[in-house]
Amino acid sequence: DAGITQSPRYKITETGRQVTLMCHQTWSHSYMFWYRQDLGHGLRLIYYSAAADITDKGEVPDGYVVSRSKTENFPLTLESATRSQTSVYFCASSELGQGSHGYTFGSGTRLTVV
Amino acid sequence: GNSVTQMEGPVTLSEEAFLTINCTYTATGYPSLFWYVQYPGEGLQLLLKATKADDKGSNKGFEATYRKETTSFHLEKGSVQVSDSAVYFCALSPMNTGFQKLVFGTGTRLLVSP
Numbered sequence: 001d002a003g004i005t006q007s008p009r010y011k012i013t014e015t016g017r018q019v020t021l022m023c024h025q026t027w028s029h030s031y032m033f034w035y036r037q038d039l040g041h042g043l044r045l046i047y048y049s050a051a052a053d054i055t056d057k058g059e060v061p062d063g064y065v066v067s068r069s070k071t072e073n074f075p076l077t078l079e080s081a082t083r084s085q086t087s088v089y090f091c092a093s094s095e096l097g098q099g100s101h102g103y104t105f106g107s108g109t110r111l112t113v114v
Numbered sequence: 115g116n117s118v119t120q121m122e123g124p125v126t127l128s129e130e131a132f133l134t135i136n137c138t139y140t141a142t143g144y145p146s147l148f149w150y151v152q153y154p155g156e157g158l159q160l161l162l163k164a165t166k167a168d169d170k171g172s173n174k175g176f177e178a179t180y181r182k183e184t185t186s187f188h189l190e191k192g193s194v195q196v197s198d199s200a201v202y203f204c205a206l207s208p209m210n211t212g213f214q215k216l217v218f219g220t221g222t223r224l225l226v227s228p
Contacts, residue, residue: 033215042220043158043203058215090157102148102207103216105157 006091006106013081013113021076021109023091031094032074033103034058034066036087043090049074081113116141116208120219123201127226133191135222137178137204140185145206147171147180147187148216152201161189161202199226 004025013019023032034046035058045058047066055066063085065077078085088110092103121136139145146165150158162171167182176191187204204219 040220043218045215048215092158102146102150102160102163102205103158105150105159107155107157 004091004093004104004106006089006109008109009107011109011111013111015082015113016080019078019081019111021078021089021091021111023074023076023106025072025074025091025093025104027093027095027104028071029093029095029104030071032068033092033094034064034074034076035090035092036060036085037090037108038087046076046089078111081111083113085111086113087111116145116206116217118204118206118217118219120202120204120222123221123223125222125224127194127224129196129226129228130193131226133189133194133198133224135189135202135204135224137187137189137219138185139187139204139206141206141208141217143209145208147178148205148207149176149178149187149189150203150205150218152203152221154200158203194224194226196226196228199224 007022033048035043044060049055049068052071088108090108091106094103117140119138148163149161151161152158162173164171164180170179178187178189201221201223203221205216208214
């Protein structure tokens with residue numbers, strides 16, 4: 001199926017565990033993004049990537065790691081999960097040089113850290 | 115810097131009422147402006163956009179006009195439906211050419227009752 005897919009949709013993990021959220025897009029968009037959404041904070045950018053093997057920090061990168069070995073995948077890893085990382089995580093993608101076109105978002109992963 | 119300010123919600127309306135959600139922005143240059151909608155349990159979807167001053171974006175009965183003189187991009191709909199209940203995000207892309215990260219407002223929740 002064409003589009004941007006995130007997995008899993010829901011995840012419960014324990015404090016201190018490592019967890020990876022997956023994001024896959026089928027358009028070969030150059031840019032990919034990870035956001036977290038929390039009440040009172042709106043959307044906050046965690047990391048983004050301009051191309052395979054090129055990543056950069058957003059507003060709230062601490063505690064997260066990303067990689068982009070292939071254009072279509074952009075996994076987000078919480079190295080040692082904390083309760084403050086309980087959130088809804090959204091992946092998005094965008095075409096290169098198309099700032100006027102906006103982003104396309106996945107359906108989100110709801111992560112609960114207990 | 116670049117920023118987007120939206121009215122706080124929730125906005126509560128009865129079906130068929132007129133809707134306005136205010137959005138103002140601060141940006142250098144000539145940004146593109148967007149409205150995204152997030153239905154319960156889903157990711158953000160692009161609702162409409164405008165790329166230059168005085169442009170009007172429209173989709174699904176929603177409209178917004180890019181007002182450079184007032185740095186505003188208010189979202190309007192003449193007659194809301196229960197199915198319009200969602201969170202609405204205003205966003206800007208700082209430049210029309212080349213890639214720039216989107217800057218989001220904090221979102222405004224709309225609740226429409228029958």
